[in-house]
Amino acid sequence: MSVEVGNAGAAAAGTPGRDSDSKTRGWGDTCLEVKKVTMQFGGLKALADFELTMEPGELVGLIGPNGAGKTTAFNAITGVYAPTSGEVLVCGEQVNGQRPHQICGRGIARTFQNIRLFKELTALDNVRIACHQQRRAGFIASFLRTRSFLDDEARITKRALEFLDVMGLTRLRDERAKNLPYGEQRRLEIARALATGPKILCLDEPAAGMNASEKVALMELIRKIRDDFKLAILVIEHDMRLVMGVSERLVVLDHGVTIARGVPEKVRKDPKVIEAYLGDSYLEEKHIAIPAHSGEQMVEGEVPSEESSVNEVQA
């Protein structure tokens, strides 16, 4: 599979937005740098000074309560919105301010919170459109059906079929996307995003609406994609077990502000994170105090996962 990887070379160390306690694979230089990105809509600051650095092979989870600004962060990174301030760099090149299709060309692909498949088109066509950037023949060539055009089509179809295969959707290739079962639709969205040949994959709530076993399968799939395609993957998720299980580190947003970052074990115990999800009355109830600066301990609880009940929180 032809997916480009960031330039081989020494891994960057001590870059902002990263934590020293997460490991790198040495698959290449930093591929995503988000520097102090702010999104302001009129009077509302949906995202404040968002920072993130990713290297190929990293799996980062972006979590936070509803309305925290996670999808806004995605939109700012992928160009749906132009950041009010701040920079986004892909492999060292600035992309903020460019149009989404240009940013896609630079190597960022995404899925959407509410599935945005091309409903009336077949699964195969959905993925073939993502291969559009690999075309070489222009309009006139397609009209005249030249050899280069036919080669294009063959190559694009072959590539699309490969990605359908990766996601296990080959037998559904000719089904209209709107007719696919929900889980298949989510997988098709991922296949489509992969087919653009990204360096960075942004998944917006990929597990929404899935049952427990589907989520486990999805976790495996995400890791496999990361390994096979050597991508950096950024995941928004609400399912704590899933995102903590699959992420190597987490970034936590609340009301647009980054309130915590680090490895899952550390983040789940961070009182600011607990407060964001459960409210300060919970904190009072459980006698959990919020330290003045993060880094001090005083941790007595942790963010519960979906399945565990509140009573199981360790004091």
Added chain:
Amino acid sequence: MTEFLQHLVNGVSVGTIYALIALGYTMVYGVLKLINFAHGDVYMVGAFSGLYIARGLGVDAEPSLGKALVVFVGAIVVCAALGVTIERFAYRPLRQRPRLTALITAIGVSFLLEYGFQLPPILQGEVPFPPGPTPRFFPEPFARVDYEPFGVHISNYDMVSLAVAVGFMFVLQYIVYRTKFGTSMRAVSFDASIAGLMGINVNRVISWTFAIGSGLAAAAAILVAGSRPSINPLLGLLPGIKAFVAAVFGGIGNVQGAMVGGLVLGLAEEYVSGYLLSSYRDGIAFALLILVLLFKPEGLFGRARAEKV
């Protein structure tokens, strides 16, 4: 100087008419997000309703203020009913459909009115129904008196028209911003489903919005019919498009925008065609439309809406 004032008077005069029609467009777009292509033709129906009522009352033989009032109110009532009927049968079933479907239906209704009124007559009479393509003449509701203050031509028709139009606009302003109904209307234009969940009878609000908008169009038609008595089934085409431009210019969905837009268009037409090329008069509206849509599509008072991804 006289010329300047004359253009001013004419511009305001025709501008208020555009404003009245524009209000219908803007209110309907506000609550339904639909460009009611048929609105200009409701204006035309208003003119013809007035004509039939006037003939029925024998206005040209014995004009009187009372009869004029009956004609005026009658036309408004007829058109309000027409607007409500159109909404009920042509637009309401399509509320959940993509906007394009309703737009095409609106085009269909518009054509139906225009060409329906051009059919050969079914009911005979002095003026048969349908009236057919030949122009008909609106009788004078009361005697016309011309004045010439400072060398500027103005007739009592113009003054009445201006007074009534401005009066209606003030009343509408009051309704929209100071009554419970107005608040419901604004709520529905903001988000219809949430408004429904808040206990607002959305269907009723929309019906009344159509009624008011169509009524205002009829009022405009009657006011114009005094000074321009020739009416025909395609009467609503040009004023309809121009009023639409006015509404877009002011910010479609915005009531004050429609009023300002109407005045601006009326004045622009007068001054540009007066001092430059008169044959391009009708093109000015289109040029204004293109300019607005290219540089500030949300209009003067509108706010750009970002789509949530």
Added chain:
Amino acid sequence: MDFSRLILRSLLPLIIGIPILWAINGHLSGAAEIILMTAGIDVILAVSLNVVNGFTGQFSLGHAGFMAVGAYTATKITVASRSLEIIGLPAAVSDQVIFLVALVAGMIMAGLMGLVVGMPSLRLRGDYLAIVTLGFNEIIRVIIENTEFLGQATGISGVPYRTNLIWVGVGVIVTVMMARRLVGSTHGRALLAIREDEVAAEAMGVDTTGYKVRAFVISSAFAGLAGGLLVHLIQLCTPRTFTFVKSIEVVVMVVLGGMGSITGSIIAAVVLRFGVEGLREVQQYRMVAYSIMLIALMLTRPEGIFGTRELWDYIPKLRKRISS
């Protein structure tokens, strides 16, 4: 060897079609031929509009304006060169060559106008785009009516009769070829993606604005072709032929046939044209019937006869052979 295969592959429909048209030409009755030609021009209009309204999902209401651009350009050339003859060719052939040049020039000008109109407008939302295109349609008409060079309201006189079944037939074949090949290519899929979900298309690397403009330009160019063919059939080139009513008529064809279906556009255009001709006596009722049909269609079956499907979608075996 490869070049001849390329010619065969790309021009096969024409290679088959032209001899057939040549054979039929002149053997039908005058009236039948005229109806057929008018229907063919309608097909060109409907299919070309479908590229924008159906494939790309943009609502354009100004098709007649681009027809006008093509028509007037072509007319100016044919009228100016009435007395001209290309050296070495007999008069009849020379006329045909000039006609070809005129039609192509018309297409180019119409396409350019599509670029001028499309580039700034295509970032506007659905209903706004409809209004802008309508506005341009009327502006073009107003400009023509006020320009002496273009004959103003009375139009250009002395338009020669050049259109015949072969020309219209070739026009139809080329238009349908264009649409069919477009939709079966990655460029066509990009247009469909824009129709389905513009945000997602953009996120997958499709330059949505660029493609919308391209679709607009192609559509306008072929509208220009239809315009050129029409005026040289009716021998009349006035602005009255190209009002927004004409645009609406084309929209009705596309909506009736199904926005996004080439087959639908072809069938709807033919059905409506034959229907109109059949109802010649009741001409006044035509528009009323039109509007009632439009309303009824939107209320009952807004996707039209074919929706987004093509004829071959109903023939599974054929479909598998085409898509592989």
